[in-house]
Amino acid sequence: MTVARPRALPFDPTDPRFIADPYPAIGALREATPFAYDERLARWFVTRHADVRACLRDKRLGRNFRHVGSDADFHAEPLDPRWPDFWSTERWSLLWLEPPEHTRIRKLVAAAFTPRAVESMRDPATRLARSLLESLGDTFDLLYDYAQPYSITLICELLGVPTDRHRDLLDWSHAIVKMYEFDTTEAQAVAANDAARDFRAYVLELIEERRAEPRDAIRQLPVSERAARIDIGRFVDAAGCEIALQHVGGEVVVAWD
Numbered sequence: 001m002t003v004a005r006p007r008a009l010p011f012d013p014t015d016p017r018f019i020a021d022p023y024p025a026i027g028a029l030r031e032a033t034p035f036a037y038d039e040r041l042a043r044w045f046v047t048r049h050a051d052v053r054a055c056l057r058d059k060r061l062g063r064n065f066r067h068v069g070s071d072a073d074f075h076a077e078p079l080d081p082r083w084p085d086f087w088s089t090e091r092w093s094l095l096w097l098e099p100p101e102h103t104r105i106r107k108l109v110a111a112a113f114t115p116r117a118v119e120s121m122r123d124p125a126t127r128l129a130r131s132l133l134e135s136l137g138d139t140f141d142l143l144y145d146y147a148q149p150y151s152i153t154l155i156c157e158l159l160g161v162p163t164d165r166h167r168d169l170l171d172w173s174h175a176i177v178k179m180y181e182f183d184t185t186e187a188q189a190v191a192a193n194d195a196a197r198d199f200r201a202y203v204l205e206l207i208e209e210r211r212a213e214p215r216d217a218i219r220q221l222p223v224s225e226r227a228a229r230i231d232i233g234r235f236v237d238a239a240g241c242e243i244a245l246q247h248v249g250g251e252v253v254v255a256w257d
Contacts, residue, residue, distance in 0.1 A: 008037060008039070009029070013182055014181075030047040033047065034046065034048045034051050067101070083192070083196075086196040124154070125154055132146055143248075150248065152170055156169070160210070175191045175192050178191070178192050
């Protein structure tokens, strides 16, 4: 059997022009080849749904490997010791974990997101959307003035996180996710590490408050298990808020078109 050499990326994923509108280039790559390799980034790219799904379901592949072996075992660079607070926060992020830890914690979190709990947020979500729109003028920034406060307020209310510091939560999230990009600068890494430190301190403070005064929703989970296994703020803010924010912006663009 002859195996074709993977096609190299025909674009630079760090190019601001690509980031501004990546879909034409990604679509063309998907049509041209199922796999691509970028030597500069030392990354494989899987372009088609069936192949992506197969990779995600293949237990030989994963997001993290340090629970089963060392950096040397996998010929990987060690975690940069300059950013200990970021790595400490990421250690228990659901985005980082692999089974069995991911499975156990996901089940714990999912227990709070029952259909009834989610449905109970329908009316509050509608009221929040309307109140935000009514408070805006004729001209506003869709993402900053509407999508950001909408997403973070709704998620905070669902999980019992106070909304009085929603701007801090957003700023921490935006700083932290810069570490996921291909071309993170040292200044961005410093900011991400500082944000992770402040973020974690805030989450631990919330856990102590909930231990003393339990409430509903996700706060019904056993405090000892939550404190040991869930960085609740990290899960909610960086995952839920960023995804919700992108959906609001993307759906408005689609509706406009």
